[in-house]
Amino acid sequence: MNWRAIFKPSAKYSIFALLAVGIIVGVVGYFTTQQVLHATSTDEFCMSCHSNHSLKDEVLASVHGGGKSGIVVECQQCHVAQDPFGYLKKKIIVSKDVIGYLTIDGFNTQEWLEENRAEQAELAARYFRQIDSSTCQNCHNRIYEDQPETMKKMAVKMHTRNFEAKGTEKYKTCIDCHQGVAHPFPREGKSPKFRAAK
Ligand code: HEC
Ligand code: HEC
Ligand code: HEC
Ligand code: HEC
Numbered sequence: 713m714n715w716r717a718i719f720k721p722s723a724k725y726s727i728f729a730l731l732a733v734g735i736i737v738g739v740v741g742y743f744t745t746q747q748v749l750h751a752t753s754t755d756e757f758c759m760s761c762h763s764n765h766s767l768k769d770e771v772l773a774s775v776h777g778g779g780k781s782g783i784v785v786e787c788q789q790c791h792v793a794q795d796p797f798g799y800l801k802k803k804i805i806v807s808k809d810v811i812g813y814l815t816i817d818g819f820n821t822q823e824w825l826e827e828n829r830a831e832q833a834e835l836a837a838r839y840f841r842q843i844d845s846s847t848c849q850n851c852h853n854r855i856y857e858d859q860p861e862t863m864k865k866m867a868v869k870m871h872t873r874n875f876e877a878k879g880t881e882k883y884k885t886c887i888d889c890h891q892g893v894a895h896p897f898p899r900e901g902k903s904p905k906f907r908a909a910k
Contacts, residue, residue: 771894
C-alpha cells in the first residue's frame, strides 16, 4: 500500500465531492449515534437485562412513581448523568454490564437482586456521589438557593446548612441523606424483600 497516496489530493474526485461525502457520512453517523443513545435510554432498555427484577415496580410504589404529581421518573433520569459528556461516559460504563449479564450466575432473577442488593446499592450510590447527585438536582433545582416557601422548615434548615458546607468534608450529596427514594433501602447490609402492592 502506498501511504503517501492517501495524503495526496485526489486526482479522480474533486476536493468538494470528497468533502460532501464526508459531511454526509458525518451527519448520518451523528444521527445514528443519537438514535442508539436514545433507544438505550428508555426503561424498556434497562429492563431488558433487569426483566426479572422488581426494580420498575419499586419505582412505581415509591414517591417517584407518580402518586401525587403524576410524574413517573424514568431509570435513566436518576441513574445517568444528563450532561452530554457524563451521559456518554455512563453509557460506556453500562455497556460493560453486557459482560456481567452474560457471566454472573443467575443474574436476572429476583433472588439474585435480593441477595446482592446491599452491594449493588453501594455501587449505585458511589456513582451518585461521583456526580454529586446531579440527576436529582436536575428536577429538584430549588433545594439550595431560591427554596420555595412551601418547603418544610426542617428541610430548608438542613439544605441551607449543607449548602454552606460545600467544599468541606461535612458536605453531603442528596443520597447520603435521602436513601431509598426509589427502591427499598438495605439497612445494615440486609436486603429487604419487595412485594408490590396489589
Ligand atoms: C446488558 C445488560 C444490562 C442493561 C441493558 C442494563 N443493566 Fe444494569 N446491571 C447489569 C448487570 C450485569 C449488573 C451487575 C453489575 C455488577 O455487579 O458487576 C447491573 C447493575 C446495575 C446497577 C447497580 C450497580 C451499579 O454499578 O450501579 C444499577 C444502578 C443499574 N444496573 C441500572 C441500570 C440502568 C438505569 C439501566 C438502563 C440505562 C441498566 N442498568 C441497563 C446489566 C444491565
Ligand atoms: C424527573 C424528575 C425527578 C428526579 C430525577 C428526581 N426526583 Fe425526587 N421527586 C420528583 C417529583 C415530581 C416528586 C414529587 C412526587 C409526588 O409528590 O408525587 C419527588 C419527590 C421526592 C422526595 C419526597 C419529597 C416529599 O414530599 O416527601 C424526595 C426526598 C426526593 N424526591 C429526592 C430525590 C432524590 C434524592 C433524587 C435523586 C436520586 C430524586 N429525587 C430524583 C421528581 C424527581
Ligand atoms: C428517583 C431516582 C431513581 C429512579 C427513578 C430509579 N432509581 Fe435505581 N437507584 C436510585 C438510588 C438513589 C439508588 C441507590 C440505593 C438507594 O438509595 O436506594 C438506586 C439503586 C439501584 C440499583 C441497585 C440495587 C438497589 O435496589 O439499591 C439498581 C439495580 C437500580 N437502582 C436500577 C434501577 C432501574 C432499572 C430503574 C428503572 C426501573 C431505577 N433504578 C429507577 C435511584 C433511582
Ligand atoms: C444533610 C442532609 C440532607 C441533604 C444533603 C439533602 N437533604 Fe433533602 N431533606 C433533608 C431533611 C432532614 C428533610 C426534611 C425531612 C423530610 O422531609 O424527609 C429534607 C427534605 C427534602 C425534600 C422534601 C421537602 C419538603 O418540603 O417536603 C426534598 C424534595 C429533598 N429534601 C430533596 C433533596 C435533594 C434533591 C437533595 C440534593 C440536592 C437533598 N434533599 C439534600 C436532608 C437533606
